Structure formats: structure tokens, C-alpha cells
Amino acid sequence: MTDARPRPSSPATLDVVRFSSQDPEEFRSVLNRFFYPAAVELPDGSKRFQASAEMIQLGPITVAQFRLAAPVVAAAELDAYHVTLPARGRVRIRQAGREYLAGPSTAAVFGPTGRAFVLRDGPPMEELDIKIERSALEAELSALLGRSIEGPVDLPPTLDLSDGPRLTWRRLVHLLRDELVHPGSLLLQPLIAEQLRHSLLSGLLLSAPHRYLAELTTPAPAGPPRAIRRALEAIHEDPRRPFSVADLAAVAQVSVRSLQEGFRRHVGCAPMAYLQRVRLDRARDALRVADHSRVTVAAVAHRWGFAHLGRFASAYRARFGEPPSVTLRAAG
Structure with missing residues (x-):
């Protein structure tokens, strides 16, 4: 059974979906609809199957909490970035001829190309899955750097989320998941939803190792006064517009980091402040x-x-x- 009902008062990009089924084929159809084309099998001749899910779609980001009562093998053709974080049990991943293991503190990470095989050991199995559309993550990276990039971003196959900035990112994901049960969530407000979306994207880029990370974490030059003036004029012209830092950087024609440094130097506070x-x-x-x-x-x-x-x-x-x-x- 799938319940896919956009909240009446929510922004158009925010949907909440609930799913429960004993039919592997129905489970596969849900994966196809909200994630990727996938094949689902029960290993070792098992005939017992039970799956449930709660999913929230925040624009280009889908966060799902899956609960599986039996071992499941899934093979998917990926066209987005994907993070799998088991809460209970373990996940074995096979991609590009190599095998990886993920558990409660170690996430499995997939790039947007190729075929992935996922075996959920169990039962029971509970996990968070985060799908990020390729264009969204790469556009966020371009905005942070202030230049175009040559994708895809080379995220590692596993990510330790037990401490440091990666733990903070994990908490942001859990925050989004926890909003599934709150009909009065602030995420129903477009301004808050947009800010959280950017935080999830930039947080992953600033915490996971990849070839652009050193450039991202190197202090950026301050945007010149004329660029900062463009951002200031946009704010004063329409302050009700749900600006993000990336939006203002695009108006100013500088990178997000240069905009932030330029505001600090020339205005005395951050752009959003x-x-x-x-x-x-x-x-x-x-x-x-x-x-x-x-x-x-x-x-x-x-x-x-x-x-x-x-x-x-x-x-x-x-x-x-x-x-x-x-x-x-x-x-x-």
C-alpha cells in the first residue's frame, strides 16, 4: 500500500510518501517510481517478504526510511548520487567489480553512473536512503566554487559518519527524516525547506572527500564591492523572495564563498543575516x-x-x- 499525498499547505517540491507491502513486485515499483529502475529478489528461495517505507521528497533530494523483514537483493541502474545508511543490520554493496560493507556508522555511497547490487543482510533491516539528483549536487558545487565543474563528483564508496562534519551531515539527514511524522513541520515553509536543501547538498560536499574538497575549504577571495552591491540591490528590491546564498551569489556573479567573504568584509555580516x-x-x-x-x-x-x-x-x-x-x- 502506498500513500503519496502532497501536503495541501506545503510547497510544490515537498511530498511525503508512506508505503507498506508484502509483495516484492510492489516494492520494486516504488523503487522505480521514487529512486531508480531496479530488480528485487529474495535470496535462498525465501518466500516471506515484508517492506515498509516513509519517504520525504525535498525538491531534488529524496530521503527514505526502509524497514525490511527479510533479506532482499536489489540491483539498480543509478542516475543520481545515492547514500545508504543502515540503522539496523548490514548492507553489502557491489559496484564496478568491488564489494563494500556498510553499517550503522558507515554509509555506502554511489555515484550517478553504472549498476549497483545491494544485499540487505537480516532480518530485520532498517536503513536510510538518500537520493540526490546529479544536476542538483553538481550545481551546488559549481555555485560554491563560482565556476563550472567536470562531473561527476568522485565521492568515496563508503563514508564514516561517526564523528566530525560527516556526523553533522548525518544529523541533518535525520532531521529531515524526523519531519515525516509532523504535519506542522517548518519544512512546509518554502524558506525553511530551501535552506535545508542547500544545507544538505553543501554539507555533503564539505564533509566527504573528493577532488574539489581542498578548493572548497581554502579561504576564498572576497567578492569585489560592485558584486556585493548587486546582491544588496536584489535584497532591497524584493526581500520577500526566498533567496538562498547560492541565489545571491548568482546575482552577484561570484562564488558563494566569495559572496560570504565579501559581505563579511564590506557589509559586516553574512548575506542571510x-x-x-x-x-x-x-x-x-x-x-x-x-x-x-x-x-x-x-x-x-x-x-x-x-x-x-x-x-x-x-x-x-x-x-x-x-x-x-x-x-x-x-x-x-
Whole structure:
């Protein structure tokens, strides 16, 4: 049984899917739909099969938590980057003539080309699978570097997620997975969803070894003042637009890292902090002229891109020395 229902109030790119079946063929069809063309087999003549999944699609990223009650062999033709992280049991991977083993602290990583064979030892088996569309990861890398790249990105076949920045990335993935059960999740807000999407992409690129990592972690030159002015003008022209750092870097025609360094040097804060400051100023202007009998603080906050009312109120008080409700009441 598959339940694929976009949340009514969610952005178009955010879908939640739930699946449960005792039919390997139905399991295969779900893999084909949300991941890749795949073949599914039960080894050793086993006839018992039970699979369930909870999946969330965040634009080009799909995160699925699979639970399997029997050993399963799957072979897939990959056209995206893919990370498999077992929570229980082990996964044996065969790709490009080599075999790898993944467990609760070691993820299996696949590139976007070739055929992969995956044997889930068990039962039971529980794992997180993360699919990242090739174009999305490579575009994120290009934006961070400020230049085109020659893909695919050469991620390693296994990744230790037990400590350091890779553990942080693993926690981000778990955060996204945990939102599956919360219909009121902040991920339903486009601004938050977009920021998390970029964090997952850039986090993987900054924590996994690959041939671009040294360049990514080398301090970048500051964007020139004219480039920073372009970003500032875009922010002031339309602060309600759900800008990401990559969006602003594209406007400025510099890399993400150069934009960040340029803002630090020429503006004195990070690009997203400056965007928040401008939004707070616009929200204050709106509250000052609003009719408090007809307009709410929440409505003004959402209009200017603040998804979480409590955080808006806290940031507002820190900037202006009073709660937004006081500003609204004073407007009459």
C-alpha cells in the first residue's frame, strides 16, 4: 500500500510518501517510481517478504526510511548520487567489480553512473536512503566554487559518519527524516525547506572527500564591492523572495564563498543575516501603519518571510528593543 499525498499547505517540491507491502513486485515499483529502475529478489528461495517505507521528497533530494523483514537483493541502474545508511543490520554493496560493507556508522555511497547490487543482510533491516539528483549536487558545487565543474563528483564508496562534519551531515539527514511524522513541520515553509536543501547538498560536499574538497575549504577571495552591491540591490528590491546564498551569489556573479567573504568584509555580516535585517525593517514599517484590529503580528511576519513566529518576535525584540505586538498596538 502506498500513500503519496502532497501536503495541501506545503510547497510544490515537498511530498511525503508512506508505503507498506508484502509483495516484492510492489516494492520494486516504488523503487522505480521514487529512486531508480531496479530488480528485487529474495535470496535462498525465501518466500516471506515484508517492506515498509516513509519517504520525504525535498525538491531534488529524496530521503527514505526502509524497514525490511527479510533479506532482499536489489540491483539498480543509478542516475543520481545515492547514500545508504543502515540503522539496523548490514548492507553489502557491489559496484564496478568491488564489494563494500556498510553499517550503522558507515554509509555506502554511489555515484550517478553504472549498476549497483545491494544485499540487505537480516532480518530485520532498517536503513536510510538518500537520493540526490546529479544536476542538483553538481550545481551546488559549481555555485560554491563560482565556476563550472567536470562531473561527476568522485565521492568515496563508503563514508564514516561517526564523528566530525560527516556526523553533522548525518544529523541533518535525520532531521529531515524526523519531519515525516509532523504535519506542522517548518519544512512546509518554502524558506525553511530551501535552506535545508542547500544545507544538505553543501554539507555533503564539505564533509566527504573528493577532488574539489581542498578548493572548497581554502579561504576564498572576497567578492569585489560592485558584486556585493548587486546582491544588496536584489535584497532591497524584493526581500520577500526566498533567496538562498547560492541565489545571491548568482546575482552577484561570484562564488558563494566569495559572496560570504565579501559581505563579511564590506557589509559586516553574512548575506542571510543582512537579508533578515532588511526583512525585519520592512516588517516594522508594516506594523507601524497597520490597523491592529484587522492585522496580526503573525500575518506580517509571514508576509516578510518569517516562518516561525517565536523566532521572529525574538529577532524583532533584539533589533528594535520591543516586541512586535507593542509596535502594532502603538500604530492604533
